[in-house]
Amino acid sequence: EIVLTQSPGTLSLSPGERATLSCRASQSLSNIYLAWYQQKPGQTPSLLIYGASSRATGIPDRFSGSGSGTDFTLTISRLEPEDFAVYYCQQYGTSPPITFGQGTRLEIK
Amino acid sequence: QAQLEESGGGVVQPGRSLRLSCAASGFTFSTYGMHWVRQAPGKGLEWVAVMSYDGSNIYYSDSVKGRFTISRDNSKNTLSLQMNSLRAEDTAVYYCAREVGQYSYGNDAFDIWGQGTMVTVSS
Numbered sequence: 001e002i003v004l005t006q007s008p009g010t011l012s013l014s015p016g017e018r019a020t021l022s023c024r025a026s027q028s029l030s031n032i033y034l035a036w037y038q039q040k041p042g043q044t045p046s047l048l049i050y051g052a053s054s055r056a057t058g059i060p061d062r063f064s065g066s067g068s069g070t071d072f073t074l075t076i077s078r079l080e081p082e083d084f085a086v087y088y089c090q091q092y093g094t095s096p097p098i099t100f101g102q103g104t105r106l107e108i109k
Numbered sequence: 110q111a112q113l114e115e116s117g118g119g120v121v122q123p124g125r126s127l128r129l130s131c132a133a134s135g136f137t138f139s140t141y142g143m144h145w146v147r148q149a150p151g152k153g154l155e156w157v158a159v160m161s162y163d164g165s166n167i168y169y170s171d172s173v174k175g176r177f178t179i180s181r182d183n184s185k186n187t188l189s190l191q192m193n194s195l196r197a198e199d200t201a202v203y204y205c206a207r208e209v210g211q212y213s214y215g216n217d218a219f220d221i222w223g224q225g226t227m228v229t230v231s232s
Contacts, residue, residue, distance in 0.1 A: 001171075035218035037154075044225065045154060050209055050218035057220070088154055092216050096168035098144070098156040 002026055002091050006101035012109040019076040021104045023089035028069045033092045036065055036074045039103075040085045048087075049074060076106075084108050111136040111221045113205050118226030121195055131188040131205030131223055139183035142166075142208040142215050145190050147201035148225075157203070158190065159215040166214045173199075195230045202227050 003026040013019055023034070029052075036049040047056040049065035052072055062077040076083055089101040117129040131143070145157040158169045158179040167179060178191040188205050203226050206219035 033216060033218075037219075039154075044204065044222040045219075046222070047209070047218055047220045050220075056209075056218075090154075090218065092218055096156075096159060096215055097170050098159070098215075100154040100156065103153045 001097055002029070002093065002099055004089050004091060004099055004101035006087075006089055006104045008104060009102075010105045010107060012107050013079055014109045015079050015081055017079050019074075019079055019083070019106060021074040021076075021087055021106070023067075023072045023074070023101050025070045025072070025091060029072075029091050029093060031093070032068055034065075034067070034072050035090045035092065036063075037088045037090065038083075038085045039088065040082075045088065079106075081108075111207065113207065113221055113223035115203060115205055115223040115226040118203065118228045120229045120231060122232050123196060123230055125195055126191070126193045127195060127228060129190040129192065129203055129205075129226060129228070131190075133186040133188070133207070136207070136221075137211075138181075138186040139163075140211040142213050142217060143181060143188045144206045144208070144215075144219060145179060145188075146204045146206055146219070146222075147199075147228075148204070149198075149201040152201075155201070160188070161214045162212055168215055192228070195228075197230050200228060200230050 032052040034052045037045040039045040053065045144159045176194045207221040208217035209220045
């Protein structure tokens with residue numbers, strides 16, 4: 001099973017700042033099967049990024065994903081008030097099990 | 110637009126069974142792989158099971174293997190999860206989720222999620 005470790009656990013920033021969230025895999029994701037989700041309190045997770053760097057439909061371009069191998073990054077270029085939430089990375093490799101990281105909480109400073 | 114709606118959650122005693130359903134609408138259900146994902150109160154996301162669009166590929170997490178059974182009825186646009194021998198640690202919100210691409214076999218991200226149904230296992 002591939003273990004995903006997200007850092008930091010909590011990130012405190014102000015609106016307008018840049019956010020950088022990290023996701024490290026315990027083994028190489030050879031086909032870049034890495035996604036990022038946003039979950040706001042009391043809401044369902046929503047897909048932001050898949051294939052490590054492809055934005056899902058309707059996702060603003062301030063969200064970007066990068067990385068390969070074992071190290072992946074979600075960057076939010078300029079934080080809006082609605083971006084403060086919990087973010088999860090997910091690997092969906094060539095065969096299950098699919099795994100999620102433990103999440104990064106992005107909070108208003 | 111594409112929607113998923115779960116039902117069947119509730120409070121159940123340890124060792125008992127429960128069946129969850131997920132009704133799909135607004136897309137061609139029979140062409141998408143479908144998953145169950147759960148989230149314990151205050152915790153992160155945990156993948157549970159997947160069935161490919163045609164039912165040929167089925168996988169489970171180790172934590173539910175042998176106790177849970179995923180199934181689908183493409184004629185009724187419905188995904189199900191039969192949960193047997195329930196344990197306290199199965200307490201969670203259960204989401205059904207659709208894969209991004211059509212005709213994939215369980216190796217895709219999830220672009221449509223239901224609102225979830227709460228399962229509480231307690232005596």
